[in-house]
Amino acid sequence: MGTECKTGQGSSCESSSGGSSMEIKCPGCGQASCSDPVSCGTAMWTCSFFQAMKAVQVDILKAKIQKAWGPMMDKAADAALESMGAMWQSIMAQAKAKEDFRTKLHKLWQEGK
16 A cells, blocks of 8 residues: 655655565655655655644544534435345355355266266
8 A cells, every 4th residue: 555645846755565564765855765864854744744634634524524414424324234235145145056056066066977
């Protein structure tokens, strides 16, 4: 999973994880190791500020949406859960029917040998 934050100067801070290690690229120069730590640090702080600002905005909107539309959203969630549950049960029934057919077919072929 990667994240990227573009700063006003055109630089970005990126991180990507793969396996057990995490590679962090300098937002100032894009390299794994930075030759200008002050520029790198400035870009990272700028990126962090905007990420934190967005997180606060999301939290504020979540609370306001819950207050304004909470009961309707709860009913919508109930409807979604009911419908998705029915679809899930149908998918599981189809999977069981396919597995039952495979088992019967396997037995028939074993008997034919």
